[in-house]
Amino acid sequence: QLHLVQSGGGLVQPGGSLRLSCAASGFSLDYHAVGWFRQAPGKEREGVACISSSGGSVMYADSGEGRFTISKDSAKNTVYLQMESLKPEDTAVYYCATDHLITMCVPRPSYEYAYWGQGTQVTVSS
Numbered sequence: 001q002l003h004l005v006q007s008g009g010g011l012v013q014p015g016g017s018l019r020l021s022c023a024a025s026g027f028s029l030d031y032h033a034v035g036w037f038r039q040a041p042g043k044e045r046e047g048v049a050c051i052s053s054s055g056g057s058v059m060y061a062d063s064g065e066g067r068f069t070i071s072k073d074s075a076k077n078t079v080y081l082q083m084e085s086l087k088p089e090d091t092a093v094y095y096c097a098t099d100h101l102i103t104m105c106v107p108r109p110s111y112e113y114a115y116w117g118q119g120t121q122v123t124v125s126s
Contacts (some may be wrong), residue, residue: 001025001026002024002025002026002027002115003024003025003026003115004022004023004024004096004097004098004115004116004117004118005022005023005024005025005117005118006020006021006022006023006094006095006096006117006118006119006120007020007021007023007120008020008021008120009094009120009121009122010121010122010123011123011125012086012122012123012124013124013125013126014086014087014088014124014125014126015085015086016086016124017082017083017084017085017086018082018083018086018122019080019081019082019083020036020080020081020083020094020096020120020122021078021079021080022034022036022078022079022080022081022096022117023076023077023078024077024078024079024098025077027100028074028077029053029072029074029077029078029079029098030053030054030074031053031103032053032098032099032100032102032103033050033051033052033053033098033099033102033103033104033105034050034051034070034072034079034096034097034098035047035048035049035050035096035097035098035102035105035110035113036048036049036050036068036070036079036081036094036095036096036097037094037095037096037097037110038090038092038093038094038095038122039092039093039095040089040091040092040093043092045095045110046061046063047061047107047108047110048060048061048063048064048068048081048094049061049064049068049070049081050070050105051070051071051072051079051105052103052104052105053103053104054103055071055072055074057104057105058070058105059105059106059107063089063090064083067083067084067085067086068081068082068083068084069081069082069084070082079096081094081096083122086122086124087124088124088125089124090122090124091122091123091124091125092122093119093120093121093122094119094120094121094122095116095117095119095120096116096117097110097113097115097116097117098113098114098115099112099113099114099115100114
């Protein structure tokens with residue numbers, strides 16, 4: 001069984017930091033790209049960041065460029081999303097996702113990812 005289990009998230013003040021984790025079981029992330037998405041109330045799910053299967057290529061949405069960092073620990077089979085200088089507009093449920101057919105990061109719709117984490121709430125508020 002292929003599973004993605006997320007941890008991290010929570011409530012943080014504007015300007016604060018959070019780290020989200022996405023741990024995989026049942027398969028190796030060394031062979032699949034991982035994307036982070038978020039969905040705010042009343043809005044569509046949007047891509048935030050992606051890391052390629054090798055970890056050598058990353059991509060960020062404009063909203064997170066310069067503030068978010070995606071990384072991977074192959075030994076732990078886990079992908080991280082470090083978020084800095086958080087803003088109220090970053091408030092959303094964050095999801096990690098992967099798919100057997102995806103190894104590279106290119107702009108792609110969320111429905112192309114077959115496997116999803118359970119989601120974690122990030123709230124940025126004073």
